[in-house]
Amino acid sequence: MDIISVATFIFLFFAGRAVDLIHTFLNSTLPPVAIGALLFILPPYLFLKLLLFAFRSAFSEDVAGKVVLITGASSGVGEHLAYSYAKRGACLALVARRENRLRDVADMAYQLGSPDVVVIQGDVSRAEDCERFIDRTIDHFGRLDHLVTNAGIAPMCMFEDCPDVTKLCPAMDVNFWGSVYSSYFALPYLKRSRGKIVAIASAAGWLPAPRMSVYNASKAAVISFYETLRTELGSEITITIVTPGLIESEMTRGKFLSKEGRMVLDPQMRDVQVGVMPIRSVEAAAEEIVKGACRGDNYLTEPAWVKSTFYWKVFCPEVIEWCNRLLLVAGTQSSERNALNLRILELTGLKRLVYPPSVQFPDLAERSR
Numbered sequence: 325m326d327i328i329s330v331a332t333f334i335f336l337f338f339a340g341r342a343v344d345l346i347h348t349f350l351n352s353t354l355p356p357v358a359i360g361a362l363l364f365i366l367p368p369y370l371f372l373k374l375l376l377f378a379f380r381s382a383f384s385e386d387v388a389g390k391v392v393l394i395t396g397a398s399s400g401v402g403e404h405l406a407y408s409y410a411k412r413g414a415c416l417a418l419v420a421r422r423e424n425r426l427r428d429v430a431d432m433a434y435q436l437g438s439p440d441v442v443v444i445q446g447d448v449s450r451a452e453d454c455e456r457f458i459d460r461t462i463d464h465f466g467r468l469d470h471l472v473t474n475a476g477i478a479p480m481c482m483f484e485d486c487p488d489v490t491k492l493c494p495a496m497d498v499n500f501w502g503s504v505y506s507s508y509f510a511l512p513y514l515k516r517s518r519g520k521i522v523a524i525a526s527a528a529g530w531l532p533a534p535r536m537s538v539y540n541a542s543k544a545a546v547i548s549f550y551e552t553l554r555t556e557l558g559s560e561i562t563i564t565i566v567t568p569g570l571i572e573s574e575m576t577r578g579k580f581l582s583k584e585g586r587m588v589l590d591p592q593m594r595d596v597q598v599g600v601m602p603i604r605s606v607e608a609a610a611e612e613i614v615k616g617a618c619r620g621d622n623y624l625t626e627p628a629w630v631k632s633t634f635y636w637k638v639f640c641p642e643v644i645e646w647c648n649r650l651l652l653v654a655g656t657q658s659s660e661r662n663a664l665n666l667r668i669l670e671l672t673g674l675k676r677l678v679y680p681p682s683v684q685f686p687d688l689a690e691r692s693r
């Protein structure tokens with residue numbers, strides 16, 4: 325070993341120790357300083373947010389004549405977002421795979437006040453479809469003001485029960501990549517109109533509900549993607565990240581992606597998962613989402629009370645995990661029917677009170693369309 329190598333070795337040794345010392349110092353000093361700064365900043369910050377909320381509510385965007393593209397508009401939340409925008413006089417581009425359903429939604433949107441509606445069949449998990457439906461919207465209307473990335477599916481099974489893990493990929497392809505692709509192709513037009521993205525994520529992005537691992541992860545990815553995009557874009561476009569709780573839709577009627585990779589209707593599994601949690605009416609939820617988007621909210625949780633679970637997740641994540649395990653997993657080795665969640669639902673008879681009629685009687689809802 326020559327003298328230079330020895331000197332380099334000694335330098336690296338002490339530099340490494342110095343970095344370790346810096347980390348040890350930060351580990352012990354930064355958390356109390358950060359908490360102190362947070363407590364100091366929180367009151368004026370919340371006051372400022374309240375003022376801005378009042379200002380944004382007073383000068384909410386008027387979407388009459390503006391162009392709104394909604395993915396997953398053939399049912400549930402997307403369908404009713406279309407109606408809420410239609411009532412405000414917005415022009416609509418409706419995207420989903422079931423074209424016949426989209427045509428019914430378009431007819432209703434016209435009746436509710438939309439001046440012009442285009443129906444575009446497309447699969448959001450295919451980048452080429454996303455490029456095509458954005459191009460079609462621009463060809464037809466010449467502009468785009470709001471992009472609502474709403475299309476989604478929910479796989480439902482315990483992770484280790486899935487016989488072929490690749491059958492879970494569509495959740496990421498539709499929920500995450502579908503949102504990413506459509507946003508990518510829409511961005512130039514949204515920047516031109518100083519428009520908005522309304523990203524329908526989910527409270528599942530922070531709540532670790534069992535049997536929904538890949539769905540929850542896809543929604544966490546959606547939240548993180550749009551938060552990062554917002555940081556990159558600044559005020560060029562507004563991004564409203566919506567984190568719904570339980571909303572009346574085909575999904576809450578029990579339409580899930582099975583472990584075999586097929587879309588199935590399984591209301592009993594829905595009962596196991598939902599238990600006595602109240603399901604919000606889709607009309608009311610869609611109305612709140614469109615109001616929040618027009619106001620330019622950064623975040624919106626609907627129903628709003630679901631946000632309180634977020635604080636528990638941040639401060640006591642173990643409690644959230646323990647409750648989910650107790651209600652949804654404990655005792656289900658022999659049968660999912662043994663889940664405490666389902667037993668409470670059946671014992672209390674609360675289903676009639678907390679589930680909207682279309683969720684309790686999906687056949688009736690389907691026939692009345």
Ligand SMILES: NC(=O)c1ccc[n+]([C@@H]2O[C@H](COP(=O)([O-])OP(=O)(O)OC[C@H]3O[C@@H](n4cnc5c(N)ncnc54)[C@H](OP(=O)(O)O)[C@@H]3O)[C@@H](O)[C@H]2O)c1
Pocket residue numbers: 395396397398399400401402419420421422423425446447448449474475476477498499524525526527528567568569570571572573574575576579
């Ligand atoms: N309902 C809830 O409690 C709840 C809670 C939190 C978040 N969400 C989110 O809300 C969004 C809407 O779901 P929903 O509850 O309204 O359920 P839904 O009634 O099942 O609607 C899902 C929509 O997505 C469309 N879709 C599915 N795969 C698609 C694909 N590959 N390409 C294009 N469109 C596709 C469906 O249309 P086609 O089948 O015709 O393609 C349908 O219009 C989802 O992102 C969901 O994760 C729902």
